[in-house]
Amino acid sequence: MVKKLLVTLGALSLVFPAMAFADDPSGKSLDIGINSLWVMIAFVLVLLMQGGFILLETGSTRMKNAGHVAGKTIFTAGLAALIYWAIGYGIAFGGDGNGFIGWGNFFFNPGYAGDGEGVPQSVFFLFQLAFAAVSLSIAWGGFAERAKLSSYLIFTVVFIAVIYPVVAHWIWGGGWLAEDGAQDFAGSTVVHLSGALAAFAATVLLKPRxxxxxxxxxxxxxxxxxxxxxxLSVLLLWVGWFGFNAGSTLAIGDGFFGYVGFTTMLGAGAGAFAALLISWAVLGKADITTTLNGTLAGLVAITASCAFVEPWAAVVIGLVAGVLIFFSAKFFEKIKVDDPIFALSVHGVAGIWGTLANGIFATQELAEKVGVGQGGLIDTGSWKQLWVQFESVVVAGAFVLAASFLVLGVMKLIMGFRVTEEQEIIGLDLSEHGAYGYPEQLKKAGQNNIQG
Structure with a gap:
């Protein structure tokens, strides 16, 4: 009996090393440790969203491009880690910059341990890196089925080194929009709108499939x-979103991370429900693709406001996003924008709506709790926060759009970044990599069917 007791106590001491905190009666070190573990778990959840993007883009495109989609996602995520470490993190969060650009911490070396004051910088870096990689994967929607592999390499470097980090600095890194009180808790603008507008630039310059x-x-x-x-991709992304949104609390503390997860779930559910109903009403059939995209749109929209709004508002935000996704997709098709994975609608239009929604639905109480901005129009009667949200969407969006058009335009002029007609018909698996993602399709390589 005594032996079992000693073994049990020994195991507990490993799981909950109270002796390590004996000289810290306040429990500060324990709080930091638990918070650090939570953010690390959240990083893993967000990183696993890359699996969701692989399945999303693969499932939404033709099988002759499946291996290419999967491989380039892994390759660009790995390259993004190196570029963000060398340059991007310093532009976003470097402490020697100004309101428009961060500076310092290039080739970032966080040291072996934290400073005892908060989540270790190594953990914070990983968490922010995962966000940058998600924004990059959204951008690839505009490249789908027609871009050269080399274009992914070059654009990854520029997007992760400069374009994304500048916007992140403005809103999250203490930049000028942060000083104005811009509310974007987990990235409806920073992550989703940035990726969508880069995708839009690529879609326009590449032209339709x-x-x-x-x-x-x-x-x-x-x-x-x-x-x-x-x-399946939507389910994986949905699960990862709890790391995305709830993880952005950077702490477990009083349990506020649970509330953020709660509003996230409501927004997603409302988006799925509204998208199904609107497609059913307009088309006479409940469209599965629209329903799936509505779910993601609800998640994108609630991302900015998950920490700022009450539950009923989270439902409204998701419902509106689900309706918007249906009509937005129709609009882009009407103006001849070929968006294979609906990145412009899901991440762009819903990202704009989600950011603006804070200016309408944010409560003063939650704004004070988070420490950013103020309550929205309904709670305070003031238009100020809505104006700040509008400002952040317009300015950040204009910067990403202009920068992406510039970079991709130069690439198109100098090297061209669309594959040849023959390569596109054969499929990128064979033309870019020499092998099919589905090997049994090799015997069909001569068929040149658009449906692949």
Whole structure:
């Protein structure tokens, strides 16, 4: 009996090393340790969202490009880690900059341990890196099925080194929009809108996929090859979003991270419900793709406001996002923008709505708790926060759009970044990598079917 007791106590001392905190009666070290563990778990959840993006883009496109989609996502995520370490983190969070750009901490070396005052910088770096990688993966929606592999390499370097970090600094790194009180708790603008506008620039410059539009302007449906992949991707992204939003509290503390997760769930559910109903009402059938995109739109929209709004408002935000995604997708198709994975609607339009929603629904109590901005129009009767939200969307969006058009335009002029017509018809698996993601398709390589 005594032996079992000693073994049990020994195990508990490993799990909960109280002796390590004996000289810290306040429990500060224990709080830091627990918070650090939580943020590290959140980082893992956000990083695993890359798996969701692989399945989302693969399922939404043709099987002749499946291996390319999966491989380039892993490759660019790895390259993003190196670029963010060398340059991007310093631009976003470097302490020697100003309101417009961070500076310092290049080739970041956080040391072996924290400073005893908060989450260790190494953990914070990893968490922020995962956000940057998500924004980059959103951008790839505009490249889908027609961009050269080399274009992914070059744009990754520029986007992660400069474009994304500048916006992150403005809103999260103590920049001028942060000083104005811009509320974007987990990145409806910083992450999602930035990625979507980069995708838009790529989509416009690359032009539509072969066979997408007819000469009279009418659109052909180029179906994705695996709707089960797409549905599974939404579930993976949904789970990862709890690291995305709730992890942004950077602490467990009084349990506020649970409230953030709660509003996140409501926004997602409302987005799925509204998208299903609107597609059913307009099309006469409940469209699965619209429902899946509505779920993601609800998540994107609630990302900015998850810590600032009451539950009923989270539902409203998700409902509006679910409706917007349906009409937005129709609009982009009408103006001949070929967006294979609906990045512009899901991450762009919903990102704008989610950011603006704070100016309407944020409460003064929650704004004070988070320590950013003030309550929105309904709670305070003031238009100030809505104006700040509008300002952040316009300025950040204009910067990303202009920078992306500039970089991609130069790439197009100098090297070209769309594959040839023959390569596109064969598929990027074979033309860019020499092998199919689905090897059994090799025997069909001569068929050159648009549906792949």
């Amino acid at each position: 072969i066979g997408k539009f007819n000469k009279d302007g009418s659109a052909n449906e180029i179906s994705g090859h695996n709707q089960v992949f797409t549905a």
